[in-house]
Amino acid sequence: MANQIASSRAPSFLKCSQCSLGNLCLPVGMNNQDMGELESIIDSTSPYNDDAPVYTAGQSFDKIFAVKSGMFKSVIVDSLGNDHITGFHLPGELFGLDAIHSEKYTSSAVSLGTSSLCAIEYKELEHLSHRLPSLQHQLMNLMSKEVRTSQSLNVDLTAEQKLAGFLVALSSRYKQRGYSETRFHLVMPRRDIANHLNMAPETVSRLFKRFANDGLLEINRTDLTIVNMQALKEMSGCLSVC
Amino acid sequence: MANQIASSRAPSFLKCSQCSLGNLCLPVGMNNQDMGELESIIDSTSPYNDDAPVYTAGQSFDKIFAVKSGMFKSVIVDSLGNDHITGFHLPGELFGLDAIHSEKYTSSAVSLGTSSLCAIEYKELEHLSHRLPSLQHQLMNLMSKEVRTSQSLNVDLTAEQKLAGFLVALSSRYKQRGYSETRFHLVMPRRDIANHLNMAPETVSRLFKRFANDGLLEINRTDLTIVNMQALKEMSGCLSVC
DNA sequence: GCTTTTACTTGATTCATATCAAGCGCACTT
DNA sequence: AAGTGCGCTTGATATGAATCAAGTAAAAGC
Known part of the structure; x- marks a missing residue:
């Protein structure tokens, strides 16, 4: 499978333990039993068509998302109505994390082409991560990485x-x-x-x-x-x- | 105390429970007992003079820091040796969080004027936050806020x-x-x-x-x-x- | 108290990139 | 197969902010 050209075709994985993205996504560092617990709070969504919104800025925050296939973009809108794309999300990447500290999504997320997602109720994820240190660890790692990525985008370059x-x-x-x-x-x-x-x-x-x-x-x-x-x-x- | 002009004068607080920054910093949402546990893993550092480094990019990561008084800046250096200041840190704000996912600090932190800090061994903080849901919650909130702040800096403005x-x-x-x-x-x-x-x-x-x-x-x-x-x-x- | 340094200000000029303005070409429609 | 639309390309011009170049003023050193 390696070295094929990336496509937006959606493989229909259901369980983290069977998902090829486990080495990148939330399950990093988890044993099979813990992964089973994680699977129990994850919902697989139906595919999103091109330009279909996952959520819109201002909606009340409840879930974070992991990309299963395809690609999504996150967009913030300034007070003049201008869009800014804060990032593109590939399979195994999480988005919606920027909304945690507020009660509402601060950005909108939109599918690019046909894509699919796992949806995770944040309250449940937070609760589960109290019991699963490895999950908490990976969540912090992913957040930290996101901070760093955003920061390096700010550097003044040509x-x-x-x-x-x-x-x-x-x-x-x-x-x-x-x-x-x-x-x-x-x-x-x-x-x-x-x-x-x-x-x-x-x-x-x-x-x-x-x-x-x-x-x-x-x-x-x-x-x-x-x-x-x-x-x-x-x-x-x-x-x-x- | 409100409405005085901000200065870099350092009040020498030792305990979170007595610190006026508790409503902004890590202890948000914690009861007294939990706060006691948090205090036990926090070290108060001696003051930093102007331009004094807290850590330097590349050093192995072990601690995160909370500003007690004064101000610090975080600086990343690109491959051409150009500095970029990713943020200024005020009392009650944490820094070093961008280093969590790597083994090393990815930025350098430097004092602006005379400032003081609390230092927290990240391993211990992570361990403690397994037991204290409110601590974990606040940590995630602060990380999420940091993501959002970095993202809004990227928007194309005059x-x-x-x-x-x-x-x-x-x-x-x-x-x-x-x-x-x-x-x-x-x-x-x-x-x-x-x-x-x-x-x-x-x-x-x-x-x-x-x-x-x-x-x-x-x-x-x-x-x-x-x-x-x-x-x-x-x-x-x-x-x-x- | 005088010199030196450093931070900041102010003005002239340049430059990278945005904007404006056509034009092209692939894909989808009918 | 011709029409239509949209995304992309290409060229000409405009412009915001950088750079270059002095000059000023406050702080630091001697």
């Missing part, structure tokens, strides 16, 4: 560095999931990449062209092949990678 | 909006701590404000002048008075506030 870093980080996340690190589909439109990295879509387009001209990558619509990973890494300034 | 937002957020944090929300000292130099907000120090200087000319605030060296809070809030686009 458009070139930001896009290179984005691609390298995405590649690395696909690799962790058993997909090819050099060839994958860009599920999100250019507009979304641009928004997430705080640049104009035109800039993303121009940079892709330059990267291709310079032999760093080949790109055709959503089909991306990284040709010179090392150069991309160096260009990125190693913001969230290295 | 220099004007960013600086206005920074001042409004700082004001609100001082207010929570019982200090004046309209008048306080900017402990950090312009250079640090600029770095944190990804702008040039010259831009910060020019903006302060413009804000003063427009009657939004009065500023003299480090002494800041906010004259028109409403206008500043509106200008900020309500990034991390509202």
Whole structure:
């Protein structure tokens, strides 16, 4: 299965113990018995179509979510109504964690293409993690990682560095999931990449062209092949990678 | 005590139960007995002088810290050696949480002026939070808040909006701590404000002048008075506030 | 008390990237 | 197969903020 091109096809796993994402997701470090307890509070949702919302900013917070297949994005809206994409979520990644401290979701989550989720009642998760140290440990690890990822996005970089870093980080996340690190589909439109990295879509387009001209990558619509990973890494300034 | 101007003078509290910051810090929601247990794993450190490091990026992670008095900043360094200030930490705030998921501190922490800290062995804190649900709850809340704060800093705003937002957020944090929300000292130099907000120090200087000319605030060296809070809030686009 | 340093201010110029404005091409419709 | 729409590309121009370059003023050192 490794090194196939990442797709948004949804395998219909039901149990954490049978899920191939266990080494990335909540069950990291858990024994079979604990995993059984975790499974008992997890709901599998029906698939989400392209652009389908999981929750909307302002709704009362109750669940966090783990991506089973496909991709989701988190979006915050400022007071002028401008969107900002705070992150893209790949299989095995959690989202909704930013809402814990408030009673409401502070961002909206939306599916990119067809995707599927596990839903976890946060109250139950919190309760269970009192009894399962390994679960609590992993939850803290994931939160800490999220803090760090957001922080490294704040660093002042050129458009070139930001896009290179984005691609390298995405590649690395696909690799962790058993997909090819050099060839994958860009599920999100250019507009979304641009928004997430705080640049104009035109800039993303121009940079892709330059990267291709310079032999760093080949790109055709959503089909991306990284040709010179090392150069991309160096260009990125190693913001969230290295 | 309320509404005095924030200073870096250090009150020498020893116990959480006697600390005025209990309503913001880790003990939120804890009963006296639980607080006693928490106190048993907390070390009070000797004061830090201006620019004194608490830890340096790369050091092995063992403790997280809570600010008792004064202010600290967290700094990450990219591969080119450029610093980036990820945050300023006021009394009652925790830092070091970004290091949990790795074995090492990923940022450096440095005192601004004379400041003091509580130090908490993370292993012990994690262990204790298995037994104290309220502690675990508050820890998750604080992490979640940190995620959200970092995310809102990523939103694409003009220099004007960013600086206005920074001042409004700082004001609100001082207010929570019982200090004046309209008048306080900017402990950090312009250079640090600029770095944190990804702008040039010259831009910060020019903006302060413009804000003063427009009657939004009065500023003299480090002494800041906010004259028109409403206008500043509106200008900020309500990034991390509202 | 004078010099030096450091932080900050102010003005002139440059530059990276946004914005504006067409145009292209693939996919979906009918 | 022609029409339509949307996402993307490409070029020309505008602009916000960085950089460069002095100059000022408060604090620190001698």
